[in-house]
Structure formats: structure tokens, C-alpha cells
Amino acid sequence: MKRIAVMTSGGDAPGMNAAIRAVVRAGIAQGIEVYGIRQAYAGLLSGDMELLTSREVSGILQRGGTILQTARNEEFKTAQGQRKALRRLNEHNIEGVIVIGGDGSLRGATVLHDLGVPTVGVPASIDNDIYGTDTSIGVDTALNTILDALDRLRDTATSHNRCFLIEVMGRNCGYLALTGGILGGAEVIITPERPLSMEDVARDLESAYVKGKAHAIAVIAEGAPYKVTELQEFLEKQHVGFEIRLTILGHTQRGGGPTAFDRLLATRMGVEAVKRLLAGETGVMVARQGRVQTTVPLKEVTSQQREITGEYYDLAQMLQ
Numbered sequence: 001m002k003r004i005a006v007m008t009s010g011g012d013a014p015g016m017n018a019a020i021r022a023v024v025r026a027g028i029a030q031g032i033e034v035y036g037i038r039q040a041y042a043g044l045l046s047g048d049m050e051l052l053t054s055r056e057v058s059g060i061l062q063r064g065g066t067i068l069q070t071a072r073n074e075e076f077k078t079a080q081g082q083r084k085a086l087r088r089l090n091e092h093n094i095e096g097v098i099v100i101g102g103d104g105s106l107r108g109a110t111v112l113h114d115l116g117v118p119t120v121g122v123p124a125s126i127d128n129d130i131y132g133t134d135t136s137i138g139v140d141t142a143l144n145t146i147l148d149a150l151d152r153l154r155d156t157a158t159s160h161n162r163c164f165l166i167e168v169m170g171r172n173c174g175y176l177a178l179t180g181g182i183l184g185g186a187e188v189i190i191t192p193e194r195p196l197s198m199e200d201v202a203r204d205l206e207s208a209y210v211k212g213k214a215h216a217i218a219v220i221a222e223g224a225p226y227k228v229t230e231l232q233e234f235l236e237k238q239h240v241g242f243e244i245r246l247t248i249l250g251h252t253q254r255g256g257g258p259t260a261f262d263r264l265l266a267t268r269m270g271v272e273a274v275k276r277l278l279a280g281e282t283g284v285m286v287a288r289q290g291r292v293q294t295t296v297p298l299k300e301v302t303s304q305q306r307e308i309t310g311e312y313y314d315l316a317q318m319l320q
């Protein structure tokens with residue numbers, strides 16, 4: 001193999017730049033050229049790719065976002081789009097691809113592999129919903145951002161004797177809500193996997209008020225079965241004791257420089273992806289399992305659901 005390409009795809013995640021840098025420098029160290037594909041599958045279809053030198057990935061390790069930019073693209077899901085992608089790769093003599101992204105992006109990587117393009121995936125998504133790896137690039141940073149917000153919101157909640165409803169991201173996965181809630185000391189945690197009825201939320205908040213708490217924090221995953229605004233309306237009608245305020249953390253959770261943990265994870269995974277690709281592995285995702293760095297077949301990754309460990313729910317219940 002003489003030339004490979006790398007892309008970042010799906011929602012951006014802190015640490016993607018560290019992973020790009022690792023891929024480029026590991027490639028150069030192994031004597032190959034690394035092309036950067038801009039804007040994910042959209043750039044693959046339009047042929048928007050260019051050689052990345054060591055200098056071009058200098059000074060990006062600590063930066064949030066992705067220098068290659070990212071996009072969501074429907075055309076690549078079609079046979080016509082996929083044919084076009086193959087043509088572009090051939091035009092640029094690209095012999096292998098590294099896809100850094102979330103579960104959807106890894107589905108795209110599986111397609112490339114099935115089309116005969118040697119492909120290795122690197123898990124990167126704040127949602128932590130990717131099967132086969134303990135964690136994905138960006139999760140730790142997003143969690144720290146959430147905790148910072150929770151700590152600040154508790155200060156103002158306590159000062160005013162209020163309850164804050166805080167919506168966090170995660171798509172259909174409750175990982176960020178559950179771990180954010182446990183580590184931020186939330187009174188109530190609502191996840192898509194184990195949702196609470198609005199009546200139960202009202203009961204728990206009322207009980208916190210009656211116990212004499214000066215504040216209450218309810219963390220709600222964006223994938224919860226009801227909208228956070230509906231919950232706010234409901235709770236206001238129930239008069240649980242606290243005044244209710246709502247904060248949607250939104251895209252602040254995706255920004256910011258990566259933590260030490262995410263820099264290390266991204267660096268190790270980026271280097272590993274190059275090694276595996278050059279060793280002839282394809283159709284796999286680099287994964288972290290305990291202290292071991294391994295690979296998992298993409299088919300397995302994209303056909304299974306990542307479960308949140310039941311221990312976390314037990315912790316949340318015991319400590320609330």
C-alpha cells in the first residue's frame with residue numbers, strides 16, 4: 001500500500017483532530033502518503049481530497065472540531081453514490097481508507113469494505129453508542145463539559161431554591177445522561193433505555209423538596225420518550241415545591257479541546273488504524289476493551305446495540 005485516505009464523519013467529536021494527526025504521522029512513519037478527505041462522504045463523492053503533510057497536522061492535537069470538517073450525506077447511501085465514491089478513490093489512487101466517526105459513519109465504512117476498498121474504522125462520537133468498544137473518541141470531553149455545566153447550574157439552583165431540568169445529547173443512548181447525572185449528583189435521571197414517567201419525576205422532585213433540599217437537578221437524555229418542554233409544563237402544573245427552569249446544553253457538548261483521556265485514546269486509535277490497515281486488515285473497527293487495544297469486525301459493530309452497564313443504574317439509584 002502506498003497511499004491511503006482519512007476522513008472524519010458524522011457529528012464532530014473532540015479528539016478527531018488528534019486522531020487525524022496520529023493517522024497522518026503514523027502513515028508517514030511507515031513510508032506511505034495520507035490524503036485527507038474533506039467533509040466526509042460528501043467530499044469523497046466530489047473528490048475533495050488532498051495530500052496531508054506532517055506540517056499540516058501540526059498544532060491541531062489540542063483543538064476541538066475537525067480540520068477536515070464533517071458532514072452528513074444521503075447520496076453515499078445509494079448505489080449510484082457508492083459507485084461514484086469508488087471512481088473518486090481510483091482517480092486518486094487511494095488504496096485504503098480510515099473512517100473516523102460514529103455508528104452511521106461506520107455503516108458507511110462497512111459499505112466501502114463490501115465494495116472491495118480496504119477500510120478501517122475509528123470510533124468517534126460523543127454519544128458513546130458504538131458497540132464493541134468501551135468508549136469512543138469525544139465521550140470523555142463531552143462528559144466533562146456536561147459536568148462543568150451541571151456544577152454551575154447547581155450554584156444558581158441552590159441560590160434560588162430551584163429545580164433545573166437539563167437536557168443532554170446522546171441521540172437514542174442514555175450514556176451521557178446517566179453518567180453525567182451520577183457524577184453531577186442529579187436527583188433525577190431520565191434515559192431512553194430506562195425512562196421515568198412524568199408522574200414519577202414529579203414525585204421524586206417533590207420528595208427532594210420535602211426532605212429540605214435547596215435545589216434539584218434532573219438530567220434528561222434528548223432521546224427520552226417526552227420532550228423536556230412538555231416535562232417542564234407538566235411539573236409546573238404539579239407544583240412540586242421548586243420553581244422550574246430549563247437548560248438545553250445542545251452543541252456546547254460537542255465543542256472544546258479534548259481532555260487528556262481523549263487525546264490519548266485518539267492518538268492510540270489513529271496509529272493502530274494505520275498499522276492494521278497496512279497489515280492487511282479490512283472491515284474492522286479499532287476498539288478499546290479494558291486495557292487492550294483490539295479490532296472488532298464492522299459487521300458486528302453495526303449490527304449490535306451497545307448496552308449501558310446495569311451497575312451504573314444501580315449506582316444512580318443508590319446515591320440519589
Ligand SMILES: Nc1ncnc2c1ncn2[C@@H]1O[C@H](COP(=O)(O)OP(=O)(O)OP(=O)(O)O)[C@@H](O)[C@H]1O
Nearest residue numbers: 010011041072073077101102103104105107108125
Ligand atoms: N447505511 C449507511 N450506508 C452508507 N452510508 C451511511 C449509512 N449510514 C450512515 N452513513 C453515512 O454516514 C454519515 C454519518 O452518519 P450519522 O449521521 O448517523 O452520524 P454518526 O457517524 O453516527 O455520528 P454521530 O452520531 O456522532 O453524529 C451519514 O450522513 C451517511 O453519509
Ligand SMILES: O=P(O)(O)OC[C@H]1O[C@](O)(CO)[C@@H](O)[C@@H]1O
Nearest residue numbers: 011102125126127169170171254
Ligand atoms: O449537529 P446535528 O447534525 O444537529 O446532530 C445532533 C446529533 O449529533 C450528536 O451530537 C452526535 O451524534 C447527537 O448527540 C445529536 O442528536
Ligand SMILES: [Mg+2]
Nearest residue numbers: 102103104125
Ligand atoms: Mg451516531
